[in-house]
Amino acid sequence: MYETIDLDRIDSIQTPPEEEPARQYYFLARCRKYVENESRRMGRALTARVVTFGCQMNARDSEKLSGILKEAGFQTADDEEADFVIYNTCTVRDNANQRVYGRLGHLNSLKKKNPRMKIALCGCMMQEPSVIEKIRKSYSFVDLIFGTHNIYKFAELLSAMFEQEGMVLDIWKDTDRIVEDLPASRKYPFKSGINIMFGCNNFCSYCIVPYVRGRERSRAPRDILREITSLVSEGVVEVMLLGQNVNSYGKNAEFSMTFAQLLEEVEQIEGLKRIRFMTSHPKDLSDDLIQVMKKSTKICRHLHLPLQSGSTRILEAMNRKYTREQYLRLADKIRREIPDISLTTDIIVGFPGEEPRDVDETIDVIQKVGFDNAFTFLYSRRTGTPAAAMANQVMPEVAKEGFDRLLKVVQDTARQNILRLKGQVLDALTEEVNEQDEHFLTGRLSNNTIVHFRGDKSLVGKIVKVHLKECHGFYYVGELLSE
Ligand code: SAH
Ligand code: SF4
Ligand code: F3S
Numbered sequence: 001m002y003e004t005i006d007l008d009r010i011d012s013i014q015t016p017p018e019e020e021p022a023r024q025y026y027f028l029a030r031c032r033k034y035v036e037n038e039s040r041r042m043g044r045a046l047t048a049r050v051v052t053f054g055c056q057m058n059a060r061d062s063e064k065l066s067g068i069l070k071e072a073g074f075q076t077a078d079d080e081e082a083d084f085v086i087y088n089t090c091t092v093r094d095n096a097n098q099r100v101y102g103r104l105g106h107l108n109s110l111k112k113k114n115p116r117m118k119i120a121l122c123g124c125m126m127q128e129p130s131v132i133e134k135i136r137k138s139y140s141f142v143d144l145i146f147g148t149h150n151i152y153k154f155a156e157l158l159s160a161m162f163e164q165e166g167m168v169l170d171i172w173k174d175t176d177r178i179v180e181d182l183p184a185s186r187k188y189p190f191k192s193g194i195n196i197m198f199g200c201n202n203f204c205s206y207c208i209v210p211y212v213r214g215r216e217r218s219r220a221p222r223d224i225l226r227e228i229t230s231l232v233s234e235g236v237v238e239v240m241l242l243g244q245n246v247n248s249y250g251k252n253a254e255f256s257m258t259f260a261q262l263l264e265e266v267e268q269i270e271g272l273k274r275i276r277f278m279t280s281h282p283k284d285l286s287d288d289l290i291q292v293m294k295k296s297t298k299i300c301r302h303l304h305l306p307l308q309s310g311s312t313r314i315l316e317a318m319n320r321k322y323t324r325e326q327y328l329r330l331a332d333k334i335r336r337e338i339p340d341i342s343l344t345t346d347i348i349v350g351f352p353g354e355e356p357r358d359v360d361e362t363i364d365v366i367q368k369v370g371f372d373n374a375f376t377f378l379y380s381r382r383t384g385t386p387a388a389a390m391a392n393q394v395m396p397e398v399a400k401e402g403f404d405r406l407l408k409v410v411q412d413t414a415r416q417n418i419l420r421l422k423g424q425v426l427d428a429l430t431e432e433v434n435e436q437d438e439h440f441l442t443g444r445l446s447n448n449t450i451v452h453f454r455g456d457k458s459l460v461g462k463i464v465k466v467h468l469k470e471c472h473g474f475y476y477v478g479e480l481l482s483e
Contacts, residue, residue: 007032007071020152020179027155028071034162035073038083038116048074049082053100054090056242056278057213058123060184060193061151062088065122067183068154081110084118086144089125091208093380097125104139111141118161120144122151126171127212130383140167147171148213152179174214180223188431190461191274192236196224196262197243202281204308205319205386206351206379209244216245218253221262228269237463238274238429241266246277247284260288267298273463274429274446275299279306282330283321290337302448303334306346307374310365311358314351318387324365331369342372342417342447349406350379350399352390359402363409372417372447373474374410378403414474418449421468425481428466430459441480450475 010029017023035046048069052062065086066076074084085107090096100121111117119142125131126147135142144161146153149172161168178198186192199214200207228239241262243249249259257265259277266275275298282305293299309315312323322330334341347362366374378399381388428443428451435442441455443466452475453466459480466478 016156021181024152024155024179024182027159028068030159031068031072031155031162034159039073045075046073046084047077047082048084048086049077049080050086050088051080051103052088053096054088054092054124056193056240057195057244058088058090059187060195060242061123061148063184063186063193064151064182065154066185068158070185071183072155072158080107081114083114083116084120085110086120086122089121089123091125091128091131091212091382093377094382095380097131100125101139104142108139108141118143120146120158120161122146122148122154124148124209124212128208128383132169132171136167136169142167144168145171149173149175149177152177152182176215176217178217178219178223186236188461189235191238191240191429191431192231193240193242194224194227194231195219195243196241196246196259196277197249200244201248202245202321203319203386205317205390206348206382208382208385211384213244216248216252218243218249218251218255220253220255221257221265224262225265225269228266228272232269232271235461237272237461238276239266239272241275241277243277244279245281245284247280247286247289258286258288260286260292263289263292263296263299267296273298276302276448278304280304281306282327285330287333290334293341294337300446300448301338301340302342302344302446304344304346305331305334307362307365307369308346308348309351309354309358310362311354314354314358317353317390318348318351324361328365328368340447342449343369344373344448345369345371345375347374347376347406347410348379349376349403350394350396352379352387352394353392354379354394354399354402356398356402359406363406366406366409366413370413370417371410372449373414376403376407376410418474418476419471421445421447421449421476422471423468425465425467427463428453428478429463430455430461432460433457451478452476453478453480455480 005025007029016026039046050062050065052058089100146157197218199216200210201216203210246259250257310324426445428445430441430443432442434440440452443451451466465481468476468478470477
């Protein structure tokens with residue numbers, strides 16, 4: 001494991017080893033020398049800042065980037081006035097891209113004040129050739145660019161950036177590789193994301209993810225279990241298993257294990273208290289999974305099950321591979337088997353060809369299923385996806401009208417649903433001291449609802465019993481009963 005490696009004993013003058021992860025340890029040792037020398041020259045520690053856009057997968061990737069930077073000797077900066085800034089980008093919707101461009105302008109002004117500052121970009125946006133072209137032309141002050149497939153090479157790329165002049169650019173089209181045993185620096189000491197698979201093979205017609213994250217690859221069960229066991233020994237009590245479609249875990253893999261079986265194995269890990277996962281595609285959600293969730297004492301009572309649309313016609317055009325009725329039946333079955341479960345979802349409004357009557361159908365599904373929360377997105381046309389080439393794009397005003405109508409139903413339904421918890425006493429994992437009032441703590445229930453309660457900061461990271469007293473729309477204020 002990584003923890004047993006002494007970087008200072010690696011001879012970084014010799015030629016680098018070919019095999020991984022030894023090669024990255026070697027470059028990490030080189031980075032450490034560089035950071036040491038620079039710090040000496042400047043008479044202060046070097047600082048680094050990782051900025052994350054996008055989903056949980058990116059958040060976990062950023063912890064890996066932070067792990068490398070920490071091992072290289074950087075101190076964490078609280079803002080972007082740092083010696084090294086890296087943006088881990090998202091491209092799922094155009095507004096994610098625009099935010100990156102906007103902030104890059106600001107970084108340029110910071111770099112003018114600190115000319116030795118280094119700027120790096122990585123993540124999903126970098127897998128798009130048009131983005132790379134634009135950055136080379138208009139943002140040539142960027143020092144390092146890499147993509148999603150070679151993030152494991154971060155130490156090597158960092159070392160190249162320190163040692164050579166001009167922009168370092170390394171983008172791969174795809175990969176079948178998974179490199180284990182690299183460091184990660186967790187945001188929370190008591191909970192962690194765990195990648196169980198990478199990439200996506202579903203090609204929903206609106207979605208860019210399969211193009212920028214590549215083909216589906218499942219991590220070997222023994223590597224996942226070993227990582228979780230080691231995290232638990234460091235104090236982690238809650239894990240979130242991550243993949244674009246966790247229900248297809250193990251498909252086309254050398255080993256034979258389904259997602260439901262993997263969950264059963266994870267459940268056995270002593271000391272682990274809570275298991276979450278994200279995201280489930282409705283088309284692959286098995287009865288076995290429902291039964292494993294039902295029996296489990298550790299799997300949280302929350303399922304995020306993206307609907308996208310409640311109209312079968314639109315679902316078909318989206319290539320989602322289920323109908324409105326199949327989704328409703330599935331939700332019904334889950335609710336019957338696990339009555340205290342919270343269902344949440346994602347919805348897109350304004351997909352090509354969508355008409356007000358399709359939005360009505362989506363609204364109907366929302367009301368029938370009674371989601372606890374739904375993330376609603378305006379359709380964003382992503383170049384290269386099949387939906388982008390469809391002729392019947394929806395006018396922005398029409399999409400916005402549908403979006404507003406839908407959002408209101410989503411909020412009303414969620415508000416009504418969450419009321420059912422009033423008066424109950426439930427376990428909450430205390431996540432942090434409340435931002436507004438330091439006498440209050442913020443915790444998360446098994447079903448993902450947030451609760452604020454009065455308590456001491458020593459409880460952060462602990463699971464406590466909370467009496468849910470007042471419902472404030474999407475969250476509760478409660479009273480701490482016991483630890
Ligand atoms: N793998 C997950 C979703 C990943 S992207 C799944 O299949 O559910 C997260 C959400 O972004 C999606 O569920 C979808 O609702 C939304 N999304 C993806 N592409 C989009 C686009 N082009 N425009 C608007 N929303 C989009
Ligand atoms: Fe995108 Fe569909 Fe894959 Fe989710 S399952 S990442 S929405 S292509
Ligand atoms: Fe965005 Fe990439 Fe995640 S496009 S949503 S960061 S997989």
